[in-house]
Amino acid sequence: MVGVERVLGAFGEHLVLTYASLFLSIAIGIPLAILSLKSRRLASFIMGFANLVQAIPSFAVVAIVVPLLGIGFTPAVFAIFLRALLPIVKNTYVGLSEVDEAMVEAARGIGLTEWEIIRHVRLPHAYPAMFAGIKFAAVLANSIAILTAIIGSGGLGSLVFEGLASFNTDKILAGSIPAILMAVFIDVSFSYLEKRVTPEGIGGV
Structure with missing residues (x-):
């Protein structure tokens, strides 16, 4: 039997680890996607780098950061950040670049700057993607945060790996079930946020 305090503590660590990595990916990924609109060459370079990182297996990414950054929370955040970057960059770029050019030209025609076009025309239409x-x-x-327990990040992964090492089903479930519930919460919460911020008539919202 795993104590409630231990599970709550591990869940708190897992929550911070997951969201710190995610928000870092968002903070860097969206500007990179916007920057990619400047030229096809730049877009090709940024997408190529993101695809390269994504092609590396998750376990290998976690292993690679150890000789570079050591072990613990910060290397784990960096490893998760690298893996989470591609979907954000790629989807945002696709959403921004596939806006109807007639709308963009109309916005230019009424005097909007390129930044204003991105903010008021491209971004709202890119929200679904x-x-x-x-x-x-x-x-x-959320899933890779479990894996990073092998480099000392703590969190729910530590319970899972301890359970696997000792064949303790209680520990495995104590680490796995909260992670599954968190994945469901993530999907529901971001779907709700999408509906709140996406203008009506865009992407079927």
Whole structure:
């Protein structure tokens, strides 16, 4: 039997680890997607780098950061950030670049700057694709946060790995079930946020 305090403590660590990594991915991924609109060459470079990182297996990414950053919370955040970056960059870029050019030209015609076009025209129409990427990245971050317990990040993964090492089903379930519930919460909460911020008539919202 695993104590409630231990589970709550591990859940708190897991929550901070997942959301810190996710928000870092969002804070860097969305500006990178916007920057990619500047030129096809730049977009190709950014997407190529993101695809390269995504192609590396999650376990390998976690292992690679150890000689670079050591073990603990910060290396774990960096590893999760790398894995969560691609869906956000790629989906946001696709959403921004597939806006009807007639709308963009009309916005230019009434005197909007490029930034104002991105803010008032491109971004609202990109929300469905962007949120799809964020939701996928969030679920991915939640799952990889379990894996990073092997480099000392703590969280629910520590319970899972302890349970696996000792064949303790209680510990495995104590770590796995909250992580599953958190994945469901992530999907529901970001779906709700998407509906709140997406203008009516865009993406079927």
